[in-house]
Amino acid sequence: MARTNFSKKVQREAIKRAAGQCEGLLSTGERCSCRLQVGRFEVDHVVPDALGGPAVLSNAQVLCTDCHDRKTANDRRRIDKARRQSDAHHGVRDPHARPIAGGQPLPPGRPARRATAPLTKSLPPRRSLYSQRSPS
Numbered sequence: 001m002a003r004t005n006f007s008k009k010v011q012r013e014a015i016k017r018a019a020g021q022c023e024g025l026l027s028t029g030e031r032c033s034c035r036l037q038v039g040r041f042e043v044d045h046v047v048p049d050a051l052g053g054p055a056v057l058s059n060a061q062v063l064c065t066d067c068h069d070r071k072t073a074n075d076r077r078r079i080d081k082a083r084r085q086s087d088a089h090h091g092v093r094d095p096h097a098r099p100i101a102g103g104q105p106l107p108p109g110r111p112a113r114r115a116t117a118p119l120t121k122s123l124p125p126r127r128s129l130y131s132q133r134s135p136s
């Protein structure tokens with residue numbers, strides 16, 4: 001997938017809009033108070049381009065290095081999750097993956113692997129260890 005980078009025009013407008021302050025949101029929901037320093041910020045995609053976010057001003061945010069690093073790690077998780085969901089939706093499977101106990105049911109028409117052959121004969125009734133039996 002080709003990356004869509006912000007044009008210089010959009011970058012300039014985003015930087016102007018930020019007015020010298022990081023546009024990142026902290027986990028508290030407040031805006032990051034970092035002053036932007038030359039070479040210490042990034043014009044970031046709010047919605048990552050890997051998730052279809054367009055390279056337009058409304059999808060741009062100017063982030064300090066700390067906010068950008070945090071955002072990038074978060075984006076990575078979102079992108080990986082989106083890929084897993086897309087794979088599941090399109091039936092893309094790892095040919096070497098083993099079914100996980102208690103995990104998703106196996107696709108139909110594919111028998112579960114067993115460590116041993118399934119029992120075909122029924123077992124004799126269990127005897128209790130504690131029952132008193134007269135010797136025969």
Ligand SMILES: [Zn+2]
Pocket residue numbers: 022023024032033034063064065066067068
């Ligand atoms: Zn920040």
